[in-house]
Amino acid sequence: MSEKIQFVERQQLKEKPDPKDLGFGEHFTDYMLSFQYDADKGWHDLKIVPYGSIEISPAAQALHYGQAVFEGLKAYKHDGEVDLFRPSQNFKRINNSLERLEMPKVDEELLLEGLKQLVDVERDWVPEGDGQSLYIRPFVFATEGVLGVRPAKSYQMLIILSPSGNYYGGESLTPTKIYVEDEYVRAVRGGVGFAKVAGNYAASLKSQTNAAEEGYDQVLWLDGVERKYIEEVGSMNIFFVENGKIVTPELNGSILPGITRKTVIELAQKLGYEVETRHVSIDELFEAYDKGELTEVFGTGTAAVISPVGKLKYEDREIVINNNETGEITQKLYDNYVGIQSGKLDDPEGWRVVVPRYE
Incomplete structure (x- = not known):
């Protein structure tokens, strides 16, 4: 272990779950990474500790005023090695989220080193089945127990790990059904839509239930x-294929700048596809469908990776895209993206980061 990162060994290791029945985010590994912040010390006590419950004040400001942000990324195993996929992008984005909620930023390089050491300790938990990975959840929340509406003076960061299967269950590219929300809204420009904050997801739950x-x-x-x-989409950025061109809404301050989104755009361009980021109205989308110009729809996100959309409902109308089957472009992007992640294809951009074996 690095001198900067302490390791607290647990007395008894857990029994690992059956790889055939992982689900998503249901099982957790033996250890987690812990980091503390106090206004007079800054960030301190970076440790790998046994996974378990934490003690928090009932007056902790995260519980009352929502100072909480998180990230999501994955580790993959192939040929006996374990890789992360563009992890520096996640730590860059968590700092953007922290800044928006007036929370202290973290040392990105130190956190990446800590994550590597944590994953190395838990490398036996990384599943190797099709569509399986070790899901990684870093999160930061305010712990100061004061009921004052102001930025907290103390915080905790944890990184927990969860061996997981496909996000939606079943086959990796089974088309999903999407409902267009026309009553509630998720975010507005000037708000926190571009940040990965807990409240954004709480605001989406009513619509998700409906x-x-x-x-x-x-x-x-x-x-x-x-x-x-x-x-x-609630857990994904969205893409449309119109007349062979890939179109996705432009980032405007109320859309999360997805790392999978960014990678898919770069990958699509390298594969020779034209990609356009711009405003896309719901009316335009349905008009393109009626003209036969909308041929594919897919979402992108860390959890779901690339997910085809087979049906889309808006108000009283439902449309079926590509006969509710995965489109050619969606499939090609998925095969190339997952191929790079899994080590089956070359990685000329250096997106994969190998987790070293520490002594």
Whole structure:
């Protein structure tokens, strides 16, 4: 272990779950990374400690005023090695989220080193089955026990690990059904839509429940001002294929700048596809469908990776995209993306980061 990172060994290791029945985010490894912040000390006591419950004040400001941010990334195993995928992008984004909520930023290089050491300790937990990975959840929350509406003076950061299967269950590229929300909104420009903060997801749950009751998997959000421009899905950025061109909503301050989104755009361009980022209205989308120009829809996100959309409902109309089957472009992007992640394809951009074996 590095001198900077302490390691606290647990007395008894857990029994690992059956790889055939992992689910998503249901099982957790033996250890987690812990980091503390106090205004007079800064960030301190970076440790790898046994996974377990934590003690928190009932007056902790995260519980009352929502100072909480998180990230999500994955580790993959192939040929006896374990890789992370573009992890520096996640730590860069968590700092952007922390800044927006007036929370102290973290040392990105130190956290990446800590994550590598944590994953190395837990490398036997990384599953190797199709669509499986070790899901990694870093998060930061305010712990100061004061009921004052101001930035807290103490925080805790944890990184927990969860061996997981496909996000939606079943086959990796089974098309999903999306419900377009036309009553509630998720975020507005000037707010926190671009940050990965806990409250964004709490605000989405009512709509998610409504969508599930109607038989849909996810919610597609429209902009919070005009209620007509497409923004993102609850757990994914969204892409459309119109006349062979890949189109996705531009980042405008109320859309999360997804790392998978960024990678898919770069990958699509390298594969020779034209990619356009711009405003996309829901009316335009349905008009393109009626003209036969909308041929594929897919979402991108760390958990779901690339997920085709087979059905889309807006108001009283449902459309079926590509006969509810995975499109050619979606499949090609998925095969190349997962191929690079899994080590089956070359990685000329250096997106994979090998987790070293520490003594």
